[in-house]
């Protein structure tokens with residue numbers, strides 16, 4: 001239904017929306033290196049775009065809170081511009097934000113997270129479990145994850161074809177297309193490297209903070225991916241509402 005930006009609401013209007021059953025959405029991203037062709041804000045841009053698409057299709061009004069733009073992001077830490085928080089700080093920050101939103105009367109809060117570093121997503125799930133009424137959609141899981149492509153599941157969902165396509169669909173002005181087209185494909189099993197003990201993108205073999213094949217990205221593919229992610233996010237929220 002209608003999307004309300006929490007930054008532009010008065011408190012009585014916020015209360016009225018919460019009492020009428022509006023769902024609060026909290027976009028979560030990071031400030032993190034995403035290859036030489038994308039900005040540090042990629043995860044935030046994607047999370048906010050998913051919130052817009054969810055709000056347009058959800059059966060309730062949505063209040064979108066200001067995004068969380070800092071995260072635990074140890075893998076990109078060696079690259080300038082990346083700001084990483086330790087797990088305890090990140091967990092406390094998220095738990096505090098969610099407690100505040102729920103305290104305002106919202107019965108359902110969905111955390112729309114698009115910083116996919118495993119340790120960070122664990123923190124997001126921990127924070128979600130600690131606060132009543134919070135749902136944490138996770139599009140990595142079946143059935144959606146495998147539909148997002150081989151690169152997403154095996155090659156690395158970081159600044160490759162997957163994320164670059166999403167950015168071409170959501171914010172093409174933020175993509176350096178010439179740089180994108182010049183990048184050779186990097187066929188590295190990022191999840192496998194992480195499981196094998198690599199501690200950052202350099203140790204995984206990603207000297208430029210990207211993996212996969214950004215040069216193959218298209219806006220059309222980004223649209224298709226957004227639809228799949230939005231479907232999964234909506235299903236998770238709708239099931240929490242029923």
Ligand SMILES: [Zn+2]
Pocket residue numbers: 034042043114115116157158159163
């Ligand atoms: Zn990302």
